[in-house]
Amino acid sequence: MRRRRKTQNNNNLGNKKTFTINKNLKNVLGLFLLFLAIYLLVSFLSFLFYGGIDQSQLDISRSEFMRNPEIRVANLGGKEGAYLSHLFINRGLGIASFGLLYLLFLYALALLNIKPFSLLKSTLLVVSLVVVSSVAFSYFLADNYKSSHLAIGGLHGYYISHWLNAAIGEIGTLLLIIFSYLAILILSVRDILGKVKGVTQVVKNKKEQFFDKQGKAETEVETTEDETENIEVPNTYTEEPIEEPKYEKPEIIQKTLDTDNEKVSTDVEAMEVTISEKDETVKAPSEDYDPTLDLSKYKKPPIDLLKEYPENEAKVTPAELEDNKNRIVETLKHYSIEITKIKATIGPTITLYEIVPAPGVRISKIKNLEDDIALSLSALGIRIIAPIPGKGTIGIEVPNKTPEIVSMHGVVLSKKFQESKYELPVVMGRTISNESFVFDLTKMPHLLVAGATGQGKSVGMNAIITSLLYKKHPSQLKFVMVDPKMVEFSIYSKIEKHFLAKLPDEDEAIITDVSKVVATLQSICIEMDDRYDLLKKAHARNLIEYNGKFIKRKLNPENGHKYLPYIVVLIDEFADLIMTAGKEVEMPIARIAQKARAVGIHMIIATQRPSTNIITGVIKANFPARIAFKVASMIDSRTILDSPGANQLIGRGDMLFSQGSQMVRLQCAFVDTPEVEAITDFISEQRGYPMAFELPEYKDDSSNDIEGTIDLQQRDSLFEEAARLVVSTQQGSTSGIQRRFSIGYNRAGRIIDQLEAAGIVGPFEGSKARQVLIPDELSLEQFLEDLDLR
Ligand SMILES: Nc1ncnc2c1ncn2[C@@H]1O[C@H](COP(=O)(O)OP(=O)(O)OP(=O)(O)O)[C@@H](O)[C@H]1O
Numbered sequence: 001m002r003r004r005r006k007t008q009n010n011n012n013l014g015n016k017k018t019f020t021i022n023k024n025l026k027n028v029l030g031l032f033l034l035f036l037a038i039y040l041l042v043s044f045l046s047f048l049f050y051g052g053i054d055q056s057q058l059d060i061s062r063s064e065f066m067r068n069p070e071i072r073v074a075n076l077g078g079k080e081g082a083y084l085s086h087l088f089i090n091r092g093l094g095i096a097s098f099g100l101l102y103l104l105f106l107y108a109l110a111l112l113n114i115k116p117f118s119l120l121k122s123t124l125l126v127v128s129l130v131v132v133s134s135v136a137f138s139y140f141l142a143d144n145y146k147s148s149h150l151a152i153g154g155l156h157g158y159y160i161s162h163w164l165n166a167a168i169g170e171i172g173t174l175l176l177i178i179f180s181y182l183a184i185l186i187l188s189v190r191d192i193l194g195k196v197k198g199v200t201q202v203v204k205n206k207k208e209q210f211f212d213k214q215g216k217a218e219t220e221v222e223t224t225e226d227e228t229e230n231i232e233v234p235n236t237y238t239e240e241p242i243e244e245p246k247y248e249k250p251e252i253i254q255k256t257l258d259t260d261n262e263k264v265s266t267d268v269e270a271m272e273v274t275i276s277e278k279d280e281t282v283k284a285p286s287e288d289y290d291p292t293l294d295l296s297k298y299k300k301p302p303i304d305l306l307k308e309y310p311e312n313e314a315k316v317t318p319a320e321l322e323d324n325k326n327r328i329v330e331t332l333k334h335y336s337i338e339i340t341k342i343k344a345t346i347g348p349t350i351t352l353y354e355i356v357p358a359p360g361v362r363i364s365k366i367k368n369l370e371d372d373i374a375l376s377l378s379a380l381g382i383r384i385i386a387p388i389p390g391k392g393t394i395g396i397e398v399p400n401k402t403p404e405i406v407s408m409h410g411v412v413l414s415k416k417f418q419e420s421k422y423e424l425p426v427v428m429g430r431t432i433s434n435e436s437f438v439f440d441l442t443k444m445p446h447l448l449v450a451g452a453t454g455q456g457k458s459v460g461m462n463a464i465i466t467s468l469l470y471k472k473h474p475s476q477l478k479f480v481m482v483d484p485k486m487v488e489f490s491i492y493s494k495i496e497k498h499f500l501a502k503l504p505d506e507d508e509a510i511i512t513d514v515s516k517v518v519a520t521l522q523s524i525c526i527e528m529d530d531r532y533d534l535l536k537k538a539h540a541r542n543l544i545e546y547n548g549k550f551i552k553r554k555l556n557p558e559n560g561h562k563y564l565p566y567i568v569v570l571i572d573e574f575a576d577l578i579m580t581a582g583k584e585v586e587m588p589i590a591r592i593a594q595k596a597r598a599v600g601i602h603m604i605i606a607t608q609r610p611s612t613n614i615i616t617g618v619i620k621a622n623f624p625a626r627i628a629f630k631v632a633s634m635i636d637s638r639t640i641l642d643s644p645g646a647n648q649l650i651g652r653g654d655m656l657f658s659q660g661s662q663m664v665r666l667q668c669a670f671v672d673t674p675e676v677e678a679i680t681d682f683i684s685e686q687r688g689y690p691m692a693f694e695l696p697e698y699k700d701d702s703s704n705d706i707e708g709t710i711d712l713q714q715r716d717s718l719f720e721e722a723a724r725l726v727v728s729t730q731q732g733s734t735s736g737i738q739r740r741f742s743i744g745y746n747r748a749g750r751i752i753d754q755l756e757a758a759g760i761v762g763p764f765e766g767s768k769a770r771q772v773l774i775p776d777e778l779s780l781e782q783f784l785e786d787l788d789l790r
Contacts, residue, residue, distance in 0.1 A: 030111025037104040040084065043077025044098060047085030050074035052149035058086045094154030096133035099126050125188050132180040135160045139173055289551050291475040291563040295498075298473060298686055305678040306409035306466075306671065315404050316346045324398050328353055331376040335369055337361050343393075347432035348667040349403035349654055353396045354388065363387055366394050383648045383665075397432075397665065399650045406653070408463060408671035411436045412470055423544065424477070424566055424602065426467040428460070428627075428657065429668040437657070437666050441468075441568065441604075444625035444659070445597035450610035450640040451629025456653035456668050457606055458488055460627060461570065462676050463669045464604065465492070468568065469679055474498040475565060478693040480520060482571040486512040489572065491673065494680045497688030501567060501695050509692045514580045517571075521588035523698040524569060524601060528592060530696065530735060531564060531599035543600035560739040565693065566600045575609040578616075586618060593622030610640040625659045629668075697745065710757040712787070718743070720784055722751045723760050727780045732761035732770035758787060 047054075053074040057065060065071060066079055075082035088097040103126045110119055138153025138161040151158060164173040292298065321344055332339060338358035345352045357366065367386040373396065374382035385395035406429050411417060414436035417427040422440035431437050441447070441464075451457040468477060478501040483489040489510050492500065500509040503516070503523055511520055531543075538555050540546035543564055546555075555561035569592070571577065577585045592603055605623070607614055610631060628646035631637050637646035641658050649655065653668035716722070718741055725740055726732050732755065738748035752770070755761045760783070762771035774780045 026111045026113070030108050030113075033104055033108035033111060037101050037108060039077060039081065040088075040104070041098075041101050043075055043081030043085045044089065044101065046074070046076040047082065047089060048095075048150065050076075051082075051085065051090075054082045054086075055149045058082060089154060090149075090151045092154045092156055093130055093134040094137050094152050094157050095150070096130040096137065096157075097154070099130040099133070102126060121188075125184065128180075128184050131156075132177065132184065135164070135173075136177045136181075138162075139165075139177060289553055289563065291547075291551070291565075292473045294689070295474055295687060298498075300473070301470060301679045301682045303409065303413060303470075305682055306412060306675050307407065308409045309405040309407040309670065315348070315402055316351055316400050320401055321346075321351070324351070324353065327376055328355070328373065328396060331369070331373050332366070335365070335372070337366060337369075345432055346400070347434065347665075348400075348406050348430050349650065349652075350397045350399050350432065350665070350667075352432050353398060354391075355394045355396065356392070357394060363394060383645055389662075399654075403650075403652065404667075406430045406667045406669050408466060408669040408675065411669045412467070414438075417467070417471075420471075424468060424568070425471050426464050427669065428463060428467075429653065429655070429666040431664060431666055437664065439657075439659075441602050442566070442597070442600070444602065446593050446603040446623050447605070447625050447627060448615065448619070448623040448640065449604060449606040449627045449629075450615070450631060450636070450646075451606075451608065451627075451655070452632045452636075453608050455629040455631075455649070455651045456655065457608070457629050458572075459653060459670055459672075460629065460655065460668045461488065461572065461604070461606060462671045462673075465570070466671050466676065466679060469495075469499070469683065472566075474683075474688065475563065477566045477568065480511075480524065480567060480569040480695070481509070482511045482517050482520065482569070482577070484512060484514055484517075484573050484576040489570065491676050492680060494684035495688075496692045497690070498683050498686070501693040504694050504697045514577060517577055518581055518584045518588070519698045520695065521569075521585060521592070523695040524567070524596075525588050525591055526696040526698060527567070528596045528599055528601055531601075532595075533733070533735060534561060534564070535599060537561075542598040560735070564600055566602065569601065569603045571603070571605040574605045574607040575611075575614045578614050586616060590618045590622055593619075610636045612639055615639055626657075628656045628658070630654060710753050712754065712757055715754055716747065716751045718747075718751060719754055723755055723758075723774075723780060723784065724777065726755060726761060726772055727774050727777055730772045732772050736769075 050073075057071050057073060060071075062083065065083065071079070073079050073082040075085065077085070088100065089095060093100070103123060106119065106122050134153045134157035136153070136157075138151075138157030141152050153161065161173060164176065168176065290296075325342055325344065328342065329339065332355075338361065339355050340358050341356040343354045345354065355366075357363070363386045367384055370382070370384045373384065382399075383395075383397040385397070387393060388395045411427045411429060414427065416436045416438045417425060420438050420440075422438070422442070424441035425438055426441050427436055427438045429437055447464075449457060449460060451460075465479070477499060479492070479499055480501050481489040481492060493508070493510050496502070496509040502509040502511075503520055506516070511517055535542070535546050537559070538546050538549055538561065540549055543566070547563055549555050550561055550563050571589075589603065589605070592601060596602070603623075605619075610628075626640055628637065628640045628649070630649040630651045631640065631646045634644045634647045637644045640646060641656060641663070643658075643663070645663070646656055649665075653670060655666050655668050657664045657666055718737075722737050722741070725737065729736070732752065734745065734748045734752045737743070737751055738745055741748070752761065756763060756770070760772070760774055760780070762773055764770060774783055
């Protein structure tokens with residue numbers, strides 16, 4: 001078996017050298033301007049005080065002034081300082097020339113990369129202020145030059161103000177000066193605001209940087225504490241939790257309503273955008289590696305791409321509640337079951353009536369009456385939970401007459417999801433108590449989804465994918481999509497260059513051809529093994545630790561290390577695959593399910609036909625987390641959940657989520673195809689990677705035979721070196737050769753085949769490294785000599 005691979009290079013270390021040289025030059029120049037500004041400031045200031053002493057000397061020619069050692073000046077900037085001050089102040093723009101120093105100072109800061117302001121705007125503002133002030137000073141202090149060495153408005157101010165006085169009169173000049181100041185003020189107000197913002201931004205960036213250094217290098221956009229404070233529910237927000245009127249009847253009925261008190265405003269999008277922009281300004285090559293930098297401008301989909309469905313306020317009327325309660329009580333009475341209390345919790349599509357039976361009533365008795373109660377309530381899909389785990393009560397779930405649509409919009413906005421710190425957060429829908437149900441896919445770590453046709457399975461899969469698209473950056477997550485029905489996932493083909501992974505040389509990223517599925521699953525196994533190799537080399541126990549080390553630049557990309565995105569493998573209509581490919585797909589799926597968790601590969605497989613020949617023992621054993629939409633029979637329910645219940649669901653997204661022994665009934669969030677399309681359009685319109693994430697190439701055994709035997713006379717030029725490497729390290733792995741000699745997987749595969757044919761390494765043994773058949777280097781040299789003689 002030969003395996004080859006190409007990998008997508010996520011590393012962006014290039015051009016670092018040129019960047020550093022340019023940066024250093026700019027820093028030197030910036031520093032020079034800074035010192036020049038300080039020197040001129042000292043000279044100008046001492047000109048104000050000592051200019052009078054030096055004045056007589058300054059009237060002679062510059063060359064004479066500079067050359068004659070007899071001439072000494074009082075200015076602290078020396079002759080040059082005295083001369084330049086005289087030139088700028090007296091002969092130029094007067095004391096307004098200090099403004100020019102300020103400008104010089106700004107340029108120096110800009111070169112030193114401390115650039116809170118726009119240089120062009122600052123230049124225009126300062127120059128116009130200097131020019132107008134020079135005239136204003138001369139105008140208001142016209143006679144000053146007669147008594148002082150200092151021409152306060154400079155020659156420029158003197159001439160212009162005199163000329164203006166003559167042209168438009170003193171009042172005209174005064175008005176013109178006032179007008180000029182006002183015009184500058186008005187034109188620069190926005191700029192001033194900009195400056196204030198600039199300063200706060202710099203401070204903010206520094207703060208971010210600090211947090212980053214504290215280990216918050218997480219690239220996923222998460223709400224930080226500061227940002228949480230900013231999350232406000234605007235007054236106009238229509239989905240404010242509404243306390244339903246409490247319906248109470250003394251003693252026996254007490255209705256509880258937990259509304260979702262956890263929604264946050266659409267400000268969340270703005271917040272995300274701000275953060276991604278911050279990333280751009282804060283990161284420099286010497287800091288933590290940021291995988292999102294390759295697509296630094298990538299924006300996560302805004303919430304308004306999802307549709308808001310009106311929440312049905314009067315979803316369960318008091319009359320309906322009363323009616324159901326009476327029927328339950330009567331039915332139970334009919335079977336001589338007394339109850340002491342009944343409590344109703346209204347969910348989006350069902351209402352849970354919680355019953356406290358009278359002392360001495362056996363729970364099994366109530367359970368046995370399930371069908372009778374259902375008949376008496378004339379409702380489909382009544383489910384009895386006897387007892388409710390952790391409580392001494394019995395639950396009867398009754399479908400609501402007018403079910404509510406749980407919109408994806410609402411659950412994505414929920415605080416639980418927005419503030420979730422999970423690695424792969426998925427918001428699936430709402431529980432009976434109207435809380436958003438969020439889980440971490442990495443903790444599942446794989447999901448089995450079943451449901452008869454038309455019961456909401458596709459919508460559920462879309463809800464899972466959408467959740468992840470709302471939370472992850474393309475650098476952090478890749479999907480492998482298998483869709484034998486060719487309809488389910490085609491909608492995602494647009495985001496191939498952002499979020500999809502595929503086999504090299506495949507045209508389509510979405511796999512619809514069953515024959516390609518085996519190769520893809522095998523390729524994922526190779527990726528899994530390769531990831532294990534990398535983790536082992538990095539002494540990391542799992543993907544989070546590994547990526548953490550890579551981000552902190554503790555792992556050298558030259559040794560094959562790279563940032564590893566999560567891979568989520570979605571397989572729709574798993575039954576079709578098992579029917580056509582059987583063990584060939586079952587085995588790699590089981591292998592991935594058993595091992596892939598630590599290396600960030602997670603699987604979600606869905607089927608319409610949850611029968612035991614499809615969901616085999618091997619599959620079941622490796623998929624502890626399961627989702628069941630309505631299924632046709634109790635047997636199907638047992639197959640998927642190991643218990644009945646899924647057959648009693650009401651359809652349209654009503655589902656059971658089971659994880660080990662825990663089971664939760666949820667109303668799946670509804671996301672329609674146009675909404676998914678809007679999201680994929682939004683993503684695909686942005687810049688993506690040049691191609692989909694490439695999985696390792698896989699070639700099965702049979703094609704090896706066709707290629708024929710290996711000719712040892714035509715050995716690769718690296719054959720001997722590779723043999724020495726393999727023997728010295730006593731490890732025969734293709735990826736080891738590939739990394740050591742920086743060659744492609746194809747060539748490394750060919751070399752390892754030749755080493756095998758020569759008898760240096762043993763045959764391929766799955767995920768284990770090949771056995772090395774030569775014990776030491778001395779024996780190898782002897783062996784190679786013999787080989788040459790053959
Ligand atoms: N969460 C939900 N909320 C409200 N209605 C839903 C929900 N999920 C599904 N529906 C309704 O049920 C219909 C069928 O859903 P969906 O296409 O997901 O079924 P399916 O189980 O995938 O069927 P198939 O296996 O044939 O593709 C949807 O068009 C929608 O009208």
